[in-house]
Amino acid sequence: MTISLKNFILSGNFGPVYIGMPIDELKQHLGEPGDSHDSGAGAGILFYNGFEFYYYTDTGTVHGIQNDNLLYEGPDRKSDGLYYFEDTILVDTWFIEFGKPLSYKQVKENLEREDIFFEECEKDAYDELRFSSGVRLDFGNWKDDDGRQIIDRDEAALNGIRYFIY
Numbered sequence: 001m002t003i004s005l006k007n008f009i010l011s012g013n014f015g016p017v018y019i020g021m022p023i024d025e026l027k028q029h030l031g032e033p034g035d036s037h038d039s040g041a042g043a044g045i046l047f048y049n050g051f052e053f054y055y056y057t058d059t060g061t062v063h064g065i066q067n068d069n070l071l072y073e074g075p076d077r078k079s080d081g082l083y084y085f086e087d088t089i090l091v092d093t094w095f096i097e098f099g100k101p102l103s104y105k106q107v108k109e110n111l112e113r114e115d116i117f118f119e120e121c122e123k124d125a126y127d128e129l130r131f132s133s134g135v136r137l138d139f140g141n142w143k144d145d146d147g148r149q150i151i152d153r154d155e156a157a158l159n160g161i162r163y164f165i166y
Contacts (some may be wrong), residue, residue, distance in 0.1 A: 065162065127153065
C-alpha cells in the first residue's frame with residue numbers, strides 16, 4: 001500500500017485512514033502503533049513514525065491526523081531512498097522530505113506549480129496554508145510574542161501537516 005501526502009492534502013484521507021474511522025479499523029490498515037497515550041480527558045493518541053492519530057476514547061473513532069515534527073521525524077527512509085510507514089507501507093512524500101527544511105516560499109511555489117488551491121491564514125506568530133479538504137500546513141514562528149517580525153515570513157520552515165475535526 002502507498003500513502004500519498006498529496007492525496008492527504010487534497011482529500012483529507014491518509015491512505016485508507018479517514019476522520020471518523022474506528023481505531024480498530026485503523027490498526028487493521030496500519031498495524032499496531034509504536035506507542036499510544038490516553039490523555040484521561042476523553043481522547044487518546046496512536047503514534048506511528050512521527051504521525052499521530054487522535055481519537056475519542058468513548059467512541060473509539062479518529063478525529064485528528066497530524067505530524068507536527070516534519071523537520072525532525074517521519075517515516076523511515078530505507079536504503080532504496082524511499083520512505084516507509086511500518087515495513088510494508090510506502091509513503092509518497094511528494095515534495096516534502098522529512099528532516100529537510102522547506103520554507104513557506106518553497107511550499108507555496110510547489111503548490112502553485114501543481115495548480116493546487118490553498119488559502120493563506122496568518123496566525124499570531126506563524127502562518128498556515130489551508131486546503132478545501134480541511135488539511136492544514138503550518139510553519140515555524142516568524143514573529144515573536146509581541147508581534148515583531150523575527151525572520152522573513154517567506155523563510156519560515158514547514159513544521160506540520162494536520163487535519164482535525166472536533
